[in-house]
Amino acid sequence: MDAKSIMEEKISVYEKYKYKKFKLKCKKCGKIQDLPQHCGRDMIPFHDKLVCWMNLAPQFGGKNCGQAEIPFHHGERMEIIEV
Numbered sequence: 001m002d003a004k005s006i007m008e009e010k011i012s013v014y015e016k017y018k019y020k021k022f023k024l025k026c027k028k029c030g031k032i033q034d035l036p037q038h039c040g041r042d043m044i045p046f047h048d049k050l051v052c053w054m055n056l057a058p059q060f061g062g063k064n065c066g067q068a069e070i071p072f073h074h075g076e077r078m079e080i081i082e083v
């Protein structure tokens with residue numbers, strides 16, 4: 001993918017998560033927990049990782065701030081659910 005389409009993808013993911021609230025949920029036991037935060041906001045799932053919203057926000061144009069693995073519970077990667 002070229003830089004332009006990567007940026008477009010980032011912006012579309014950012015827009016999707018911008019106005020809604022999401023949490024993490026265990027697929028096995030149903031435990032629900034908050035998404036980790038970075039730079040004052042919930043991190044956003046992007047390509048099987050959680051990234052800082054600044055990495056996706058168009059005004060920061062592909063800044064590389066924080067990144068984290070999606071947490072595991074009961075041996076499986078937790079699901080991201082809208083709340």
Ligand SMILES: [Zn+2]
Nearest residue numbers: 026029073074
């Ligand atoms: Zn669990």
Ligand SMILES: [Zn+2]
Nearest residue numbers: 038039052065
């Ligand atoms: Zn950050």
